[in-house]
Amino acid sequence: MSLMLYNTIKREKEAFVPIRPGHIGMYVCGVTVYDYCHVGHARVMIVFDVIYRWLMHSGFDVDYVRNFTDVDDKIIKRAAERGIAIDALTNEMIDAFHADADALGCLRPTHEPRATAHMDAMISMIQALMEKDMAYVSESGDVLYAVRGFSDYGQLSGKKIDELESGSRVDVDQSKRDPLDFVLWKMAKADEPAWASPWGQGRPGWHIECSAMSCGHLGDTFDIHGGGMDLKFPHHENEIAQARAANGGGFARYWLHNGFVNINAEKMSKSLGNFFTIREVTERYHPEVLRMFMLGTHYRSPLDFSDAALDVAKSGLDRLYKTAKRCQESGVTGAGGQALLPHHFTTAMDDDFNTPEALAVLFDTSRALNKGLNEAQDVTALAGQFTAMSALLGIVQQDTAIWFQSGDVDAAAIEALIEERLQARKNRDFARADAIRNELSAQGIVLEDSASGTTWKKN
């Protein structure tokens, strides 16, 4: 079976066929760097990281581009509030972004372009639109895109221009020819950052940067464009309008959109204030737990965020780590030779990246491994599958001992008590042995006796 993708623009799953055999150009909308990332951003990072890994595993040479929007109203405002330079703010937030993404186990994209480094490309794209009469300068001096001139407008989001209730929620700018027209180039006020352009000092609109940077890195027509569901309209719709009108290319062929992270069935968002930053969560849970949590639901479905849900993800991950630990202790590496993935795992991932089903296969393999280990069978092949699947999903990547024993505990003291308990047990002083177990238990340390000795873990 070949790779099937749900293409938003077609509203159905279809077989993936790359433009150039063996190669994939993929652009994913990144973030506006004015604040720390929240769990919703984490979902985009993780979802597309798994997609990136799977595409590479499938034999493609993937050019993965993810941008940073580093010029924007919110950035200007935040920098002013904090009394720091814009560069200082954006650099700080880009560093924080990388720290978060790295912690979540996400591979770096092949390119991470910054909007401010691509002004020429944006300006020439706007120029092309002006020449084709697809853009105009409004009374305020801003350059606007003329939506009515693009017949395919609304194709991605399934919206019809005349059915959109423009102005129902926001006052319509009277200088626009059509309420849906959007800014390509914004005139700068006195103390705002500005770049020279044929239309005066100003800065680019939000949408144009993605059109310019994606086409700039991947060409006028490329394979995959992704992002959060909320970017479908108007952002992605506008990107299509700009890029196709400016350069005549087809722009992205496959559109992938991930679902939201919700809290109490409501979208997590800055405006509602119901968000948690990635760093807030990873202070309480290992980043891999967050990753496990994300993988448990299909990427297009909504995902309800809660501590209870993270606890469940952690329990499941612990189970996998136990298997990994047992393999290690038994000297089964699973490495060596080409590890074959279970067929079911491959079909699940090929079917629009069905990670919940892929996880089910991983758990099945985990059980088979445990059983094989119990019965002293040769589990090398199973261990190889287990390792390969884990690596593709980016989980069970930590040292197993550290996974179970991390935290502020005095390992030496625990080991000493374990030794004392061992002696007590040898002397059949079970009262003392149990007292030690209880004492450690009170500290959240669980002892596990086995044929090969006693191990401990943090509960």
Added chain:
RNA sequence: GGCAGGGUGGCUCAGUGGUACGGCGGAGGACUGCAAAUCCUUUAUUCGCGAGUUCGAUUCUCGCCCCUGCCUCCA
């Protein structure tokens, strides 16, 4: 109002025209000095409601109810 996506066991999450995957939790058993872990068994006559198509529908069609999102910045 328009458009999009949902409603599956205690919770969660897949899936299929022939009575439903996995995880968490629960129950029983093996094992253990006791535990823990692990393994085994078990935990939805049923997939929002009603009708239709069909030999047969949770899966297809129609209608209805409910939920969420987008239509403004938003991953």
